Amino acid sequence: QVQLVESGGGLVQAGGSLRLSCVASGSIGSINLMGWYRQAPGNKRELVASITSGGSTNYEDSVKGRFSISRDNAKNTVYLQMDSLKPEDTAVYYCNVEGRSYGLGGLKYYNSWGQGTQVTVSS
Numbered sequence: 434q435v436q437l438v439e440s441g442g443g444l445v446q447a448g449g450s451l452r453l454s455c456v457a458s459g460s461i462g463s464i465n466l467m468g469w470y471r472q473a474p475g476n477k478r479e480l481v482a483s484i485t486s487g488g489s490t491n492y493e494d495s496v497k498g499r500f501s502i503s504r505d506n507a508k509n510t511v512y513l514q515m516d517s518l519k520p521e522d523t524a525v526y527y528c529n530v531e532g533r534s535y536g537l538g539g540l541k542y543y544n545s546w547g548q549g550t551q552v553t554v555s556s
Contacts, residue, residue, distance in 0.1 A: 435457055435458070435532070435534075436457070436458050437457055437528045437530060437546065437547035438458070438547065439453065439547040440454050440550065446554070447518060447520055447554055448518065450514070452514050453469065453552075454510060454511075454512055455510065455511045455547055456509060457509040457510070457511075458509065460534045462532055463486075465485065465486055465531050465533070466483055466529075466530070466532075467484055467502075467504055467528070467531075468483030468511075469481045469483075469513045469529070470526070471522075471527065472524055472525050472527070473525075476524075481496055481500065482496065482500055482501075482513060483502065484511065495521070496515075499515065500515050500516070501513070501514040501516075520556045522554050526550050526552050527546055527549045528547035529544070529545070530544075531544050
C-alpha cells in the first residue's frame with residue numbers, strides 16, 4: 434500500500450503564500466501522476482493541479498498564474514506553491530497519487546489519497 438503524508442496548511446491573510454508538501458511512502462513502485470485536489474464545505478472536490486512523471490502540469494483555471502505544482506522524484510514528494518491567496522481558496526486540500534507496483538499478488542494499480550490539510554485564507 435501507498436501512504437501519503439501532507440503538511441504545510443494553515444491560516445494566512447489574503448495575498449499571502451503557503452507551500453503544501455506531500456510525501457509518498459510504502460509500495461510506491463512507479464508513480465504516473467501526482468495531484469492536488471480541494472474541497473470547501475458544500476462544494477464538490479475539484480482538481481487544483483496535477484503533474485505527470487515527465488513533468489507536464491495542468492491547472493484549474495482559477496489558480497493559473499498563482500499556484501505552481503512541482504515534484505521531487507528522488508524524494509517521492511509533490512509540492513504546491515500557493516501565492517496571492519484569496520478567501521475563495523479556503524478549503525481542505527488533498528494529495529493524490531496514481532501509480533502501479535508489484536506486490537505479493539503481482540502487478541497492481543493504485544490510487545492513493547492523503548488525509549487532507551486545511552488551508553484558510555482570511556480577508
